Each structure stands twice: as structure tokens, then as C-alpha cells.
Amino acid sequence: MIEVINDDGRQVLEFATTAGRVRGRLVSTPDGDAVASLGIPFARVDERYQPAVRPNEWAGVRDSGQGPIAWQDPGRAAGLSMSERDCLTANVWTPAAPSSSPRPVLVWVHGGAHLYGSNAHPLCDGARLAAAHGLIVVAISYRLGALGYLRLDHFFGADYGDAGNVALRDTLSGVEWVRDEIAAFGGDPSRITLMGQSAGGVAVATLLAESADSAPFQRVIVESATAERVHTLDEAAEVTNELLEELAGPHAAPELLLGSSAAELIAAQERVVDRWKATRRGPGIPFRPVLDHRFVHDIPLHAIAAGAGAHIDAIIGTNRNEASGYIDLLRTGESDAISALQSELVADGHTVTAAEYIEACARDDGVTATAVDALESYVADRLYRKPASRLLDARRNASGTTYGYLFAWQRPDTAGWARRAGHSLELPFVFRHLDDSDAAREELGEAPPMALSATMSASWAAFAATGRIQEVDDPEWPVYESQRATIVFDETTKIVHDPFAERRRLLEVARSTAGMI
Structure with a gap:
């Protein structure tokens, strides 16, 4: 009271x-x-x-x-x-x-x-x-x-x-x-x-x-x-x-x-x-949840695929450039990036070449892909996008609603700023802190899109209230399901089905061919 x-x-x-x-x-x-x-x-x-x-x-x-x-x-x-x-x-x-x-x-x-x-x-x-x-x-x-x-x-x-x-x-x-x-x-x-x-x-x-x-x-x-x-x-x-x-x-x-x-x-x-x-690109995370069979009884993904939490509604997603904190997008040379990308692919047991992955990126994005961009994309795939996709796929039979999203906005002055749509960049948009602190300006530049913040915060708030994401005066966003419907949050928010399809198919085929499904 x-x-x-x-x-x-x-x-x-x-x-x-x-x-x-x-x-x-x-x-x-x-x-x-x-x-x-x-x-x-x-x-x-x-x-x-x-x-x-x-x-x-x-x-x-x-x-x-x-x-x-x-x-x-x-x-x-x-x-x-x-x-x-x-x-x-x-x-x-x-x-x-x-x-x-x-x-x-x-x-x-x-x-x-x-x-x-x-x-x-x-x-x-x-x-x-x-x-x-x-x-x-x-x-x-x-x-x-x-x-x-x-x-x-x-x-x-x-x-x-x-x-x-x-x-x-x-x-x-x-x-x-x-x-x-x-x-x-x-x-x-x-x-x-x-x-x-x-x-x-x-x-x-x-x-x-x-x-x-x-x-x-x-x-x-x-x-x-x-x-x-x-x-x-x-x-x-x-x-x-x-x-x-x-x-x-x-x-x-x-x-x-x-x-x-x-x-x-x-x-x-x-x-x-x-x-x-020091062992590999990505966060060093030695301290993490433990499969102790007391509080955590199975790998969470496996439990969710078996139906755990199926009645609970979910939004699951990532940012486009999750790995920009581990790949220097401004200073890494193309030849070094090709070599590093090939090493990453081999370390993960893939039989595809760096050139094939770079071509898949170009087909997905509709633009010429540099080796540096592809390296960042692959590390982002390994650390964040693929795990998020597996989690979304694990909930395909859930009775609760499941939405997938991709945060894709990047500052227009990217030529001098390497974060792009980096890890955690969506948070000031969700919490509506685009214009009220030096910290926000340092991350977002001088003119971040207020409309995107309004859309994201309203979407999260609507979900908290009803379990559905819905814009005022707009149709309801589609759920993830078999078409991998993904809400892409950018200057213009839109729905894209399976936004990284070429990358996904390339790596899945390579694993299948090598007997590593």
C-alpha cells in the first residue's frame, strides 16, 4: 500500500x-x-x-x-x-x-x-x-x-x-x-x-x-x-x-x-x-553456472528443448556486431583477417574456407563483405548468434509466445568508431537513455534515433504487459516459429525471415558433410 x-x-x-x-x-x-x-x-x-x-x-x-x-x-x-x-x-x-x-x-x-x-x-x-x-x-x-x-x-x-x-x-x-x-x-x-x-x-x-x-x-x-x-x-x-x-x-x-x-x-x-x-577471441568466463544436479539439472538448452519453461513467453535475440569488442574493425588488415577467420573455422571443426564464408556474408547482406567484417561476423556467430538461434529453435513447440529479434542500428560515423551494433548497445534504447548523459553520448553519438528507442521500449513494455509485441496502429509482430521471423530494430524496424540464412546453411552443410551434426 x-x-x-x-x-x-x-x-x-x-x-x-x-x-x-x-x-x-x-x-x-x-x-x-x-x-x-x-x-x-x-x-x-x-x-x-x-x-x-x-x-x-x-x-x-x-x-x-x-x-x-x-x-x-x-x-x-x-x-x-x-x-x-x-x-x-x-x-x-x-x-x-x-x-x-x-x-x-x-x-x-x-x-x-x-x-x-x-x-x-x-x-x-x-x-x-x-x-x-x-x-x-x-x-x-x-x-x-x-x-x-x-x-x-x-x-x-x-x-x-x-x-x-x-x-x-x-x-x-x-x-x-x-x-x-x-x-x-x-x-x-x-x-x-x-x-x-x-x-x-x-x-x-x-x-x-x-x-x-x-x-x-x-x-x-x-x-x-x-x-x-x-x-x-x-x-x-x-x-x-x-x-x-x-x-x-x-x-x-x-x-x-x-x-x-x-x-x-x-x-x-x-x-x-x-x-x-589469452586462449581465444571472446570473453574469458571461467566462473559460470555449474551443472551440479541440485539447482541446474541439465544443460539449459537441452532442458528447454525437452519442454522446460514451455508455458513462459519469451523474447530472445542479439545485436548485429556482438563481436566488435574482440575484433578491431578499424585496424585489422584484410590478410590478417582472412588468416584469423580460417583459423577460427578450423578450430570449430568446419570444412568451409574463409572465402566461402565471406561470400555467404555478402549474399546475406546484399553488399560486398570485407574479410574483417566477416571475421567479426563469424566470432559473433560463435559466441552469440548461433546460441541464440539454437535457443529460439528449442522453443518451436512451446505453448508460450516466442519472438526473435536483431538489433542492427549503428552510429553513422562508423568510419571512426568501431563498435557498430555492438554488445550491449541496445540497452540505452530499451531504457530510454539516449539523451541524458555523457555516457550515452559517448556510446551513441550526438543524434541517435529517438524513434528507435520509443519502438524498442514500447515493444518490451507491451510484452511485459500482455506477452505480445505490438506497435500502436501497426499489426502485431509475427512470432519466430518455422520461418525464423526476426524483428530487426534499426532506423526503420522491419521483419526479416532468417536474416543470416546463407551463413547458417553454409555451416550446417559443412558440418553435415563432415559427419558433425
């Missing part, structure tokens, strides 16, 4: 949660007013590597303010304080305008390679999205890296059997908190959409694969992620051993993982990450 009070002449809103009252603050945005209730504890870390417990109750009214974030490389923490015990918080943005009925809810799970990030990134602040579309936006946090994904039962027994997936358990706890508490903020617990990007999307896809009829969410949005990025128990044990060696040498006692400071663990973690990054 919302209570409007007068505090020193200012409008203040209070919300009653089961742990105590929360005081939000009124924020004005170009899209209208919203109420920000930040840093609300949804759980508490009572013991390292163990599932979180209920937060402590508090007396009086808790003022809104960003809470501490999960431990990570301090250089990535944006100056925010870090805490093991108190990092599990929710930021809630509600429209200030009254509503006669409960509002749909969008729960945001941030990315960051399972290592970095928080629910406080300014380009993912939910105030504008909430105000513009009348929905409630919640951003939740979770433990990261070696403190969130570390197998320990092979050292310490069954009491630490959950350690490998406490980050996923944190995420689920956050969504359950939203389900149980969001009515106090005016939200509808029967219309909760769980949305994640990159590592956050991996978490969402994994929770989708483990969802039952009683899941605390009804819809998911998976952006630039995979449902295949999990460790086996043996792989997870190897990562734990690597971390221990980086922490204190080859004969280090496992107990150091329990007694070392968070700062020491994170420093060792970063050395492991550097080692992984």
Missing part, C-alpha cells in the same frame, strides 16, 4: 514491505515523474558460499539510496562500495502517476561476464522506462565471480554443495522477493517479466530451463546470451583449483578459499580470467 506524506514540504512515498517500510524519492525525467526506491535488501549473505537468507527487518522507515554492490575488480565498481553480506538489493522504479489497476513488472538482471556490474548502471536506470510506459521496473543484484560460482563440495563435502550456483540462487531469490512484495508498490505479481542481458541473460535462460508451473515469473527477455554456457562438475573443479593456485601457489590449502578476504579472492580471480582470455 502506498502512503503519500509531506516531509518538509516535499512529496514522499512510502511502501510497506514485510521487512519494514521503505521511503522512495520522486524523480523527474523527460518521460514523466517516477518514484525511485533504491537499495532495498531482498536477501542477506549470512555465510560465504552458502545460499542467502531472509534480510533483517528494520524499524522505522528506510530511506532510498543505492546499496553496496557485489565484490568485483575495484576498477570496475564505478566507485560504489562493495559488500559480501549486504550486496543483495533491489532498486524499484514506479510511475508517479496513480493507477486504478496493478501494473506489469519488469525485473532486470545485469550482465558483466558473471564478474562485473551491478543494478546501479546509469544507462539501465529504470525511471524513464517506468514513467513512459506505466510499468514497474526492478533491478536486482547477485554475487559475482568466485564468490558466486565456485564448486567446493570436492573439498568440503555436501555442506558446500550449493556453492557453485549461489549467484543463480541469489537471482531467483530476488525474483521471489518481487513476486511476494511488488503488490505493495502497485505491481501485479501475475505479470512479472524477467529480463537479462549477456551474463544476466545466461542467468535468465538457466532459470527458464529450471522453471516449473509455479515459477515466480511469466515471461522472459534474453538479450545477447546463451543457454549453453555451463560447467560440468569436473570443469568447475578445475576452475576452483586454478583460483586456489593463483591465491597461494600450487600447494595452497583449500581452507584459504574460506578465510581469505574478498579483495584477495577477487585479485586471484582476475588472474584466472586473464589466463582464460
